[in-house]
Amino acid sequence: MFGSNISNIILFIIWIGFGFFAASIAKSKGRSAPLWGILAFLFPIVLFILPFLTPIAPVPGKWKECHSCASIIKEKALVCPHCQRDLEP
Structure with missing residues (x-):
């Protein structure tokens, strides 16, 4: 019951x-x-x-936006995987 x-x-x-x-x-x-x-x-x-699913917005500590191509990439990335530009650390 x-x-x-x-x-x-x-x-x-x-x-x-x-x-x-x-x-x-x-x-x-x-x-x-x-x-x-x-x-x-x-x-x-x-x-x-x-x-x-890929991220759609920057999340502090995880994801950031590439200043060259505006794609969302990992926070620790040193080179953008989309446009191959160097990023500031």
Whole structure:
């Protein structure tokens, strides 16, 4: 009697965790955390897609914008992989 209720609650908590996990990945890529969190809550397959998306905005400490070609690159990059220009450290 109570077993199915507890398992449903646990399943719902895990489902909410999917949303928070996707939101944290989206935030690290400069994307909208609430939007991707809701999408992952509704469609958990999003968790398999989101890590492979490229960043769309600079994120301090992770991603920066190349001053020559305006592409988003890793913060520690010394040469832009798109335009091959040297970057300031």
